[in-house]
Amino acid sequence: MTATPILSARGLVKRYGRVTALDHCDFDLMPGEILAVIGDNGAGKSSLIRALSGAMTPDEGVIELDGQPVKFASPLEARGAGIETVYQNLALSPALSIVDNMFLGRELRKPGPLGQYLRMLDRPAMRKFARDKLNELGLMTIQNIDQAVETLSGGQRQGVAVARAAAFGSRVVILDEPTAALGVKESRRVLELIQDVKRRGLPIVLISHNMPHVFELADRIHIHRLGKRLCIVDPKKISMSDAVAMMTGALAPPSEALAA
Ligand SMILES: Nc1ncnc2c1ncn2[C@@H]1O[C@H](COP(=O)(O)OP(=O)(O)OP(=O)(O)O)[C@@H](O)[C@H]1O
Numbered sequence: 001m002t003a004t005p006i007l008s009a010r011g012l013v014k015r016y017g018r019v020t021a022l023d024h025c026d027f028d029l030m031p032g033e034i035l036a037v038i039g040d041n042g043a044g045k046s047s048l049i050r051a052l053s054g055a056m057t058p059d060e061g062v063i064e065l066d067g068q069p070v071k072f073a074s075p076l077e078a079r080g081a082g083i084e085t086v087y088q089n090l091a092l093s094p095a096l097s098i099v100d101n102m103f104l105g106r107e108l109r110k111p112g113p114l115g116q117y118l119r120m121l122d123r124p125a126m127r128k129f130a131r132d133k134l135n136e137l138g139l140m141t142i143q144n145i146d147q148a149v150e151t152l153s154g155g156q157r158q159g160v161a162v163a164r165a166a167a168f169g170s171r172v173v174i175l176d177e178p179t180a181a182l183g184v185k186e187s188r189r190v191l192e193l194i195q196d197v198k199r200r201g202l203p204i205v206l207i208s209h210n211m212p213h214v215f216e217l218a219d220r221i222h223i224h225r226l227g228k229r230l231c232i233v234d235p236k237k238i239s240m241s242d243a244v245a246m247m248t249g250a251l252a253p254p255s256e257a258l259a260a
Pocket residue numbers: 016019020021039040041042043044045046047048
């Protein structure tokens with residue numbers, strides 16, 4: 001591997017009582033790539049993502065961003081470092097508008113009548129930012145950005161969540177099962193959106209059980225098994241059934257795919 005990974009981890013361990021969710025797990029995300037993370041239920045994929053995104057503190061191990069060790073005490077700190085995560089539950093506020101959901105805690109403000117001491121929301125700037133970001137990602141089929149998110153379809157909601165992550169994630173976007181709850185047409189749209197985010201230069205970590213989607217999008221596949229990275233495979237050189245067999249332990253990975 002020549003380039004420095006954008007985000008990497010070495011020897012992550014996380015124990016919950018007698019359960020070892022992460023067992024000396026390694027991870028590498030290279031610049032500009034879509035890295036899929038696949039694994040059986042309970043393999044530890046969510047635990048890995050939670051560690052990388054500051055939602056959980058590992059018991060052992062090191063995480064590096066651009067080759068520098070980082071410790072995230074909260075998701076806020078990871079977001080501050082440019083790592084945005086879209087979880088399955090999306091963390092959108094259904095009753096709020098699309099614009100308000102784009103910000104949620106990161107609202108743009110401007111000086112109010114009392115100057116810097118009472119800064120007020122800069123709604124025109126927020127509206128412009130939201131419109132520009134949705135536009136950049138071809139999401140302006142959403143006509144009205146003041147519309148409440150609860151009035152959007154599942155695919156459109158996923159679109160808003162991904163657009164928000166792409167807008168604020170300056171280094172990495174992590175997507176946890178982005179097409180899990182979507183129909184065929186909506187999934188297609190979200191897959192295109194993920195490609196758009198990649199074209200804008202942001203590397204993406206994609207956790208998915210949907211093998212056709214993984215094989216369509218991923219540049220590399222991290223196969224996770226029993227709390228650790230089993231191997232990394234090239235989706236162009238391996239069949240879906242072999243990847244699934246490795247995930248479940250039915251097939252040993254080829255020696256060149258074994259993780260270092
Ligand atoms: N907060 C927790 N408390 C106790 N055990 C946990 C906790 N979080 C995860 N685990 C356990 O750690 C192991 C790994 O779970 P994790 O959710 O990371 O797997 P996963 O690969 O994401 O699974 P799935 O594909 O089913 O979502 C499982 O045995 C799980 O029960």
